Amino acid sequence: MSLDLRRLSVRIGNRTLVGDVSLSVAAGEAVALIGASGSSKSLTAAALTGSLPAAAQVSGHLRIEGHEVPLSVRRRSGVSAIRQDSLTALHPLVRIDRQLIPVLLRSGKAHTRPAAMAWMTSLLEEVGFTDPWRVLQSFPMELSGGQRQRVCIVQALACHAAVLIADEPTTALDVVAQQLVIRALQRATAAGAGVLLITHDVAVAALLCSRAVVIAEGAVLDHGSFEHLTSETAHPVARTLLRSGQHPVSPMITRGSNAAA
Ligand SMILES: Nc1ncnc2c1ncn2[C@@H]1O[C@H](COP(=O)(O)OP(=O)(O)O)[C@@H](O)[C@H]1O
Numbered sequence: 548m549s550l551d552l553r554r555l556s557v558r559i560g561n562r563t564l565v566g567d568v569s570l571s572v573a574a575g576e577a578v579a580l581i582g583a584s585g586s587s588k589s590l591t592a593a594a595l596t597g598s599l600p601a602a603a604q605v606s607g608h609l610r611i612e613g614h615e616v617p618l619s620v621r622r623r624s625g626v627s628a629i630r631q632d633s634l635t636a637l638h639p640l641v642r643i644d645r646q647l648i649p650v651l652l653r654s655g656k657a658h659t660r661p662a663a664m665a666w667m668t669s670l671l672e673e674v675g676f677t678d679p680w681r682v683l684q685s686f687p688m689e690l691s692g693g694q695r696q697r698v699c700i701v702q703a704l705a706c707h708a709a710v711l712i713a714d715e716p717t718t719a720l721d722v723v724a725q726q727l728v729i730r731a732l733q734r735a736t737a738a739g740a741g742v743l744l745i746t747h748d749v750a751v752a753a754l755l756c757s758r759a760v761v762i763a764e765g766a767v768l769d770h771g772s773f774e775h776l777t778s779e780t781a782h783p784v785a786r787t788l789l790r791s792g793q794h795p796v797s798p799m800i801t802r803g804s805n806a807a808a
């Protein structure tokens with residue numbers, strides 16, 4: 548199991564914002580964490596990535612690739628965060644190549660700068676860039692939001708994160724850019740990463756993930772396949788949330804399709 552979270556609880560001040568959340572993501576699997584706005588999806592993500600506010604009191608157990616990771620420790624190895632606002636994830640004043648190449652050199656996948664450049668170019672092509680050299684020579688502001696999200700996914704692939712925590716990675720994007728980001732995340736799962744896709748958009752979740760965990764007010768309501776969650780056997784509130792978020796799946800991309808297509 549890439550990621551195994553048991554009985555997460557987060558308190559800030561006198562409010563329990565996450566009550567009792569358990570979820571797991573296997574290697575090469577994408578799981579959706581679905582909930583309405585304010586249901587504590589981002590706080591759950593912050594607990595997984597070690598970025599909770601300093602005032603938070605946290606309890607529970609987290610295992611990453613079988614190793615117990617104390618939830619109170621801020622540093623995490625093996626976990627990479629992909630945030631809604633990709634502009635803050637990249638240094639605004641540093642060219643993309645100068646941000647990505649050191650990651651690849653540190654990972655030991657490439658030992659020289661030219662080898663790292665070649666590797667990075669192919670990773671960028673894999674996530675749908677037809678002009679990787681131009682991307683590498685750009686500053687973050689010169690790329691669109693969707694392009695920056697894909698650069699962040701490449702960064703996570705380059706450092707061989709076992710788990711990608713993607714918190715609303717497509718919310719700020721148009722439909723075409725959304726699909727490119729979803730394909731890039733499909734690539735990441737095909738490469739063996741576990742992906743937790745956090746979203747309020749059921750249609751986006753259904754494109755990438757085979758199962759979902761539904762939360763409300765910081766507690767898990769139900770979990771399982773989309774078929775289960777929209778059926779009469781699901782928790783009624785989860786079912787309403789899932790059904791209200793259903794849109795026809797775009798023919799351009801379907802779950803499990805080849806990301807290079
Ligand atoms: N740093 C914080 N301090 C106090 N309350 C917070 C903090 N961050 C989030 N919350 C509260 O926790 C709840 C869940 O927030 P969040 O995880 O951002 O929801 P979601 O991502 O599902 O929209 C909200 O009621 C929010 O006001």
Ligand SMILES: [Mg+2]
Pocket residue numbers: 588589715
């Ligand atoms: Mg959020």
